[in-house]
Amino acid sequence: MKQFKFAVWLVLLFTSFYNYAQQAPTTKTKVKITGKVLEKTTKQPLEYATVSVMLPNETKVITGGITNPKGEFEVAVDPGTYDIKIEFISFKATEFKQKSIQDNTNLGVVNLSEDAAQLNEVVVRAEKSTVEIKLDKKVYNVGQDMIVKGGTVSDVLENVPSVSVDVEGNVSLRGNENVRIFIDGRPSNALNMAEALRQIPADAIDKVEVITNPSARYDAEGGAGILNIVLKKGKNLGFNGSFILSTGIPETYGASANLNYKTEKLNFFTSTGYDYRTSEGSGMTNATNLNSGNIIGYTNEDKETERLRKGISTKTGVEWTLAPNTYWTNAISYRNNNGTNSDLVNYDSYDENNVFTSTRYRLSNADDSGKDLEFTSNFLKNFNDKGHKLTIDFSYSKDKDANNAIITDETIGSGEPAKFDTTFNNQKQNQFQSQLDYVLPFDNGSQFEAGYKGNFNKLNNEYSVSTDDEGNPIDGFLSNTLEYNELINSFYTQYGFKVTKFSFLFGLRWEDTKIDINLLDTQNFNTKKYNNFFPSAFVNYEISDESSVSLSYSKRLSRPRGRFLNPATDFSSNINLFRGNPDLDPSFTDKYDVGYLKRWEKVTFSTSMYYENTKDVFSFVRSETGEYVGNSPVILSSPINLAKEQQFGFEFTLNYTPFKIWKINSSFNLSDTKTTGDYSFTNTQGDIITTNLNNETFSWFSRVNSRLSLPYKIDWQLSGMYFGPRNTAQGKVLGNYVINTAFSKDILKDKATIALNVSDLFNSRRMKNETNLESVTSYSEFQWRKRQINLSFTYRLNMKKTDRDKNAPKNGNGGEEGGGDFPG
Structure with missing residues (x-):
């Protein structure tokens, strides 16, 4: 009933705006x-x-x-x-x-x-605002952000409006993790997205586009929306570029070059870098073990982690101007990374009277490596200078990742020998994508778009856990081989037009999906086929040149991917396990958004009210397996499909320039989320456990970023984020905050810049959880990365110090996934 009232309210609002448009006076x-x-x-x-x-x-x-x-x-x-x-x-x-x-x-x-x-001068001009607010998206320009110098894409996303990154690197948009990540307008299907984003240096990023309610032009996948990460591409005539060196504490080194050489017909470009990066983390869990409501013991768990990543990444290509309005761009991207992971977990056990009984440690030493190779080709034909164009894209990629670990488990002073387990994880992925977009504008200001996209993905993931006795897998619960084949074909069309001060954009997308999810070790074969229509509608009313109001609707879906599907079990702790669920179904979301934008001389204010209704939503649950290690029950975390989730929220963004030398960007998001559903599972003892996961939670987070130009050409940037507490169906997530700061100074006649930044200045970025289950209650903290200090040196060769290369021809690789812009 609430959804019906909401829909009626939207229709009435649309109708009243349209009637007002017909009656609005036109004399000025x-x-x-x-x-x-x-x-x-x-x-x-x-x-x-x-x-x-x-x-x-x-x-x-x-x-x-x-x-x-x-x-x-x-x-x-x-x-x-x-x-x-x-x-x-x-x-x-x-x-x-x-x-x-x-x-x-x-x-x-x-x-x-x-x-x-x-072109041969170095001129310092007034910078464009770090955050741009556009009709259908927010654009965060990375070029002049000192906070992320020497960092990774994850560091960039932590400073983007509407986006949050938790301590484990998982990305969410407006508090929803079902967000689709694009690289240069093409979706990334990395199995471990959090890890993949840590492998791309921030210095290679030009901008991030935040699309909370995508139109039919975009993939329907991503219930929360789309984040498009656009890499740098130089376009100035002649030879130009920039070189960046960085170092940091904990031990971190980096070197990168963004270069291009352009003639009238050809533009050669490359963005190449080497990274050596260490990060230290820590965690703790204090658990009370229960049996029929009675305390049977306590377990205190302390965890220390150290991760090392090193490798090279490059994107190199050439853009060929075939004719004044015709371009063909080809590029090769390559990443080769390897590293080590060390996780040390100490368990102190106590009896029901809180008397110490034993200490056990568990050490996991892992080696990992990854190679990614991608070829992309883009053809762009502009039929005229009014937006009539045809774009054709092809891409093919191959990814290989391997992770091997030796886990040592020993109880101190027990007299029993240490136990050794070995984990092996090897995954290979091949992906081919093809896309065609056609845009036809008309003289009356209207515009027609249509296109096709094919996405064909094949993945094989082998995971096993073995003992030192015979070298055989422990059991099927921990070991398996996943074979994942995905075929998606989609067509879309949309039409936009203007009526006086109103702009309209209506679209429809159709996607046909076939997915094979096979577990080869257990001979479990599953094929999922479905095809769906995804409508979208946008209305914008221009109140004046400085203000406007917009309404939008789109239907989205979220296909389970990566860690959600992968049955490989994280075995670093043998009492707190995590594994994916290969039997997950997609979730479908109806998204409604009402936005208002107002610009003054020194202030830009944007706000939106949004409502999302999701069916078969993904949710992580903690299940009691029925097994024990000593007195400690083994808990398994895994994603499942719940019945429904309804989210209602408000978002505010404010850009303020009180003085020419001082810029402030701030954002605030609050939402109320109601989840309904029950979960039943059979533990390893054959017992059927049913858990009611009905839950309603209120959450909010806020971000403030200040940039001030000081004397002697010194810039100071300070940013702060706070993530409010929220309830879950099985406990509570407590609030946490993070403060980042940076200084930079131009030297060598403004041809170079030195920047010093500190991430997590007060070492406060910790995920804190309270969990309440029938057999255990616990309090836990986890910090993925401790405070990081980076020093970077940037030298510009025949380049101006601008926040981005504004005179770059817009080809299909450089920005949005599809064709034209919203009319008006």
Whole structure:
């Protein structure tokens, strides 16, 4: 009933806006100056070109604006005669002297050409805001963020609005972990996404696009939305680039180069780096063991971890300008990483009277390695300069990962010899993707889009746990081989148009899915077939040039992947186990969003109210296996499908520039989530256990980022995040906070920058949990990475110190997954 009322409310709101649009007066006291700015050679639109309007023969700007992603601009002025100047960094400006503007005037297409004299200079310009708020997404520009220098993609995401990263590296959007990660507009299907994001250096990232309610243009997968990580690609003419060296505590070293050489026809680019990174973590669990409600003992668990990662990563390619409006880009990405993991767990056991009985330690030493190779090809044909284009993408990737560990388990002083277990995990993945997008704009401002995408993925994961006695697997509960084959074909179409101040975008996507999930050791074969339609609808009302309100709806799904599916059991602790569930079904989400955007001279404010209704939602549960190690029950954590989850929330983002030298970005998110469902399982003793997981929780998190320019060309950045407490069906997650800070200074005539940053300044980033089960209650803390200090040196060769390369031609590899922009 609540969903019906909500839907009726949305329909009424849509209808009232539409009726108001038909009746809205169109007479205005001011007139508009419009036009479009293109790069002369490539005929590509120049986003963020500056339009300045002045009185004749005066230098004071009375009004102005910037171009949108299509290169278009619109400036409102009183009727009169003006000087109009259009300019862009490292391009020759174009001026219209004493232009008479008596009514709406279109200046047509303005072609800007690069200024060769400026290209050899290093000029420091005012930076664009770190966070941009656009109609259908938020864009976080990484280029000038000192906090993440020398870090990884995980560090970048920790500073992105609406995004949170827990201490284990798991990414969530608006508190929901069912988020889809894209790299350069293509989905990443890494088995361990948290680990994969730690292998990409932050210095290779240009921007992160946050899409909370994607249209039909995008994959339907990702119930929470999509995060698109865009890698750097240089585009300036000639040879230019940047070199970065970094070091840190705990022991960390890095070196990377972002280079490109561009002629009129060819652009060669590479982003290559080497990383040597260590991270230290710790954890503890204090558990009270119960039997029929009576205390039978206590177990205190302390954990120390140390991880080492080293390897090289590169993305190298060439963009070929076949014709003034036709581009073909080919690139090869390669990553080769290896490292070690050391987990030491100490258990102190006590009897029911809290009298010490024994100490046991469990040491896991693991070696891991990974190789990823990907080839991508993109063809872009612009039929004209109005957005009519065809994009074709192909990609093929091969991934290999291996992890072997020796686990030593010994009870101190017991007289019994130490026990040795060996774990083996080997996974191989091949993936092929093809995509076609076509965009056809019309003269009346409307736009039609259509496309196809095919995703074909094959994975084999072998995992086993053996003893030192005979070398045989312990049992099928811990060892298995997963064979995963995925075939997804999808088609989409969408149409956008404008009616006075209203913009509309309606789309429909169809996806056909076939997935084979086979457990070869246990001869368990499972095929899942389904096809579904995914509609989307967006309405935007432009209240004024500075404010707008938007409504949106989309249907999404979340396919279980990675650690959710993988039956490999984390065996570093033999009383707290984790394993994936290969029998998970996809979950489906209906997403509704109402947003408001307001811009003032120094402030940009954005807020949204959202509602999400998910069926068969994924949820992690802790189950009692029925086994014991001493007096300690063995607990297994695993994901399951629950009946339903309903989330209602608010989100606020505020960008404030009190002074030219000081910028503040802040965001706040709060939500109420209601989950309903029961879970039944059979433990190893054959007992059927049923748990009611009905739960309602309120959660919130907040983020503030401040950047201040100090004297002597020193910049200071400070960021803080707080994650509020929340209840779970089996306990509670306590609140935690983290403070990061950084300083940077330009040297060598502004050709180089030194930056010092400290992540988790107060060493406070700890996940804290309270768990209440029938056989055990516990309190636990875990810190994946302790405080990290990094020092970096950046040298720019024939490059300007701008936050990103704004004059880059937009090809299919560089931004959104599909074609055109939301109309208007």
